[in-house]
Amino acid sequence: MILITGATGHLGTAVLQTLLQKTSASQLAALVRDEHKAADLQAQGVSLRLGSYNDLASLDRAMQGINKVLLISGGGEDDALQQHYNVVDAAKRAGVQCLAYTSRALKDPSALANQLMVRHFQTEDYIQASGLAYIFFRNILYLDTLPLFTGPNVLETGIRLPAGQGKVAYALRSEMGEAMANVLLQADCVNRTYHFTGSEAYSFDDVAAALTSLTGKEVRYTAAEPAAFAANMQQRGVPAVAIERTIGFMTDISHGQEAEVSSDLATALGRQPVSLAEGIKTVYKL
Known part of the structure; x- marks a missing residue:
């Protein structure tokens, strides 16, 4: 039996959609905080396990009868x-046979500007130290996040970000979820790390060119200076923590942290992931 945590989130939903197509719902369980948000899963026969990463007793209950767990990283x-550690500990206490974790595909974890990402590799270390058999899904930046970075009026304002000429091997979250489900349905758990990326890395100039081609409106990318970009965000009332994280993401992109390309996603999907243009049509609803 496979337990999916964060089951009502975007990624958890994508994983479960594929699992429900390829295996019996009686073999699936979902850890959820609000059963009402998971009513559709329950209606399809998925076993709901109520709880949260902070509630140790609920985690112990959720792990009963479970063979594999997909730990979807917290926010x-x-x-x-510590929430991640709680799930790992509960899985170990329950004798879970395989623990999968959604990590990040970054070139050099020891040189990250975005310190929020470091916890992914600390979680990996903790899982390895636990002695549990594991699968790490190191995921590239979701193509779905592009509108968040470019802003809602990108066709009028263009793209202005402090990412230099850095590139990202974007992939759709839905395709990553599908690929994870395919891997989870395999019988073995062989302490393997998958790097889920698109088949090519793209700069923001490439993003701008794709938007221009798809809409007929000229979109340009301007590489902003980090300090000026941060000051502008501050003037617009953006919270300090959001500014820090955005700058961290962009700095890592400019340093090539998100540019590594792997064939793992294509292999797990059984096809090539969507192209940048196809993905942009989807996420910008063009």
């Missing part, structure tokens, strides 16, 4: 790392 909360 930006200060205690997110």
Whole structure:
């Protein structure tokens, strides 16, 4: 039986959609905080396990009868790392046979500007130290996040970000979820790390060119200076923590942290991931 944590989130939903197509719902469980948000899963026969990463007793209950767990990483909360540790500990106590974790595909974890990403590799280390058999899904930056970075009025304003000429091997979150499900359905758990990226890395100039081609409106990318970009965000009332994280993401992109390309996603999907243009049509609803 496979337990998916964060089951009502975007990635958890994508994983479960594929699992439900390829295996019996009786073999699936979902850790959720609100059963009402998971009513559709329950209606399809998925076993709901109520709880949260902070509730140790609920995690112990959720792990009962489970063979594999997909731990979908938590958000930006200060205690997110401890939350991950709580899930790992509960899986170990329950004798889970395989623990999968959604990590990040970054070139050099020891040289990250975005310190929020460090907890992914701390979680990997903790899982390895636990002695549990594991699968690490190191995921590239979701193509789905592009509108968040470019802003809602990109066709009028263009793209202005402090990312230099850095590139990202974007992939759609839905395709990553599909690929994870395919891997989870395999019988073995062989302490393997998958690097889920697109088949090519793209700069923001490439993003601008794709938007121009798809819409007929000229979109340009301007490489902003980090300090000026941060000051502009501050003037617009953006919270300091959001400014820090955005600058961190862009700095890592400019340093090539997100540019590594792997064939793992294509192999797990059984096809090539969508191209930049196809993905942009989807996420910008063009």
